[in-house]
Amino acid sequence: MSALSDVKIFGQRDTVVEGWYWAFKSRDLKKGETRPLNFLGKELAVYRGQDSKVYAVDAYCPHMGAHLAEGKVEGKGLRCFFHHWKFDESGELVDIPCRKTPGISVSIKHYAVEEKYQTIWIYTGDTPRYGVHSIEELDGIELDSSFGNQFVKECHPNIMMINAIDAHHFASVHDLPVDVKFETRKISEHTIQFNNITKIPVEKWYLRFIGRFYANALTYSMSYTAGSTGSVTVGPDFLHCHIIFALRPTGEGRAEGLTILVTKKRKGLKGLLLNPIILFATKCVGNYFAKGDTEVFKSIRFNFSNPIKEDEAVIKFIQHLEKQNCVEWGFGKVRVNH
Ligand code: FES
Ligand SMILES: [Fe+2]
Structure with a gap:
């Protein structure tokens, strides 16, 4: 592929x-609570109804523009703080207290919401065409999860995301003694996977020792959904660690990220003792990955003008992303000028 500087x-x-982007940790939004959220540059009000479900709506009240996160949850709906107009769970205006019936037809826009990995996810399109990012190995299994870091980086999520498949820099930045090479698998229109195919080398004694725990290639698998949420699977054959890097763009080109550590649910005492240890170990692995690249993300001006063969995985990621559907988002247009 020639220059990749003219991407759309x-x-x-x-x-x-x-696609789906993370919004809050589930525990940060209790039943009956509302919270404001700048979501990819757009202001939203997110609330948890008395039915325990989470709802996300455009922030500004269509009456006079009050922020609906100042409002009050009533049942599955939300009542604006200012003149107490009430909107139901589908966004329809159902009550103006000073009138017997509203008499006007007004609604607020709702966004699809899902909770997975103890995290609230909001969809940027109208009707979801697929689910929140899933980890292939854990599909259909009951899961346990915990959180790593929550962070903001000075570059677009896509640029951070390719770091995990930028095999070229594993040796130069992270001193990885293994030569990583990827094969690509398209899981769906929205999800692409990169699997390492190289074995651990046998030249050094400690590598020979580690190599005993891998029947085949060194397990290092990275899956991406819609270019902003990715998960990595690493670890010996007897214990895989799964780390989700959920990122969303801020609208100003930054990345707001949340690291989620996932393992399968284990029953009884075994789960009680083992899972926190596994999740803690996974967190350490995640921190190891994040270490070393901090400075480059502060100053990078991404311009991929001279790709080489060794950048193949990154090129495939970009090509996959370029086929994704984009939505009319209207950055900042819903802001109210005071
Ligand atoms: S601004 Fe919301 S009811 Fe008036
Ligand atoms: Fe890195």
Whole structure:
């Protein structure tokens, strides 16, 4: 592939790929609570109804523009703080207290919401065409999860994401003694996977020892959904660690990230004792990955003008992302000027 500097989606701050993006940790939104959220540059009000479900709506009240996160949860709906207009769970205006019936037809826009990995996810399109990112190995299994870091980085999520498949820098930055090579698997229109195919070398005694725990290639698998949420699977054959890096663009080109550590649920005492240890070990692995690249993400001006063969995985990621659907998002247009 020639120069990759004329991309339409990858790393573009004014483009929003249709998909699920993390919003809050589930525990940070209790039943009956509302919270404001700047979500990919758009202001939202997110609330948990009395039915325990989470709802996400455009922030500003269509009456006079009050922020609906100032409002009050009533049943599955939300009542604006200012003149007490009430919107039901589908966003319809159902009550104006000073009138017997509303008499006007007004609604607020709702966004699809899902909770997975103890995290609230919001969809940027109208009707979800697929689910929140899933880890292939754990599909259909009951899961346990915990959180790593929550962070903001000075570059677009897509640029951070390719770091995990930028095999070229594993040796130069992270001193990885293994030569990583990827094969690519398209899981769906929205998800692409990169699997390492090389075995651990046998030249050094400690590598020979580690190599005993891998029947085949060194397990290092990275899956990406819609270019902003990715998960890595690493570890010996008897214990795989799964780390999700959930990122969302801020609208100004930054990445807001949340690291989620996932393992299968283990029953009884075994689960009680083992799972926290596994999740803690997974967190350490995640921190190891994040270490070393901090400075480059502060100053990088991404311009991939001279790709080489060794950058193949990164090129495939970009090509996959360029086929994603983008949504009309209207950055900042819903802001109210005071
Ligand atoms: S601004 Fe919301 S009811 Fe008036
Ligand atoms: Fe890195």
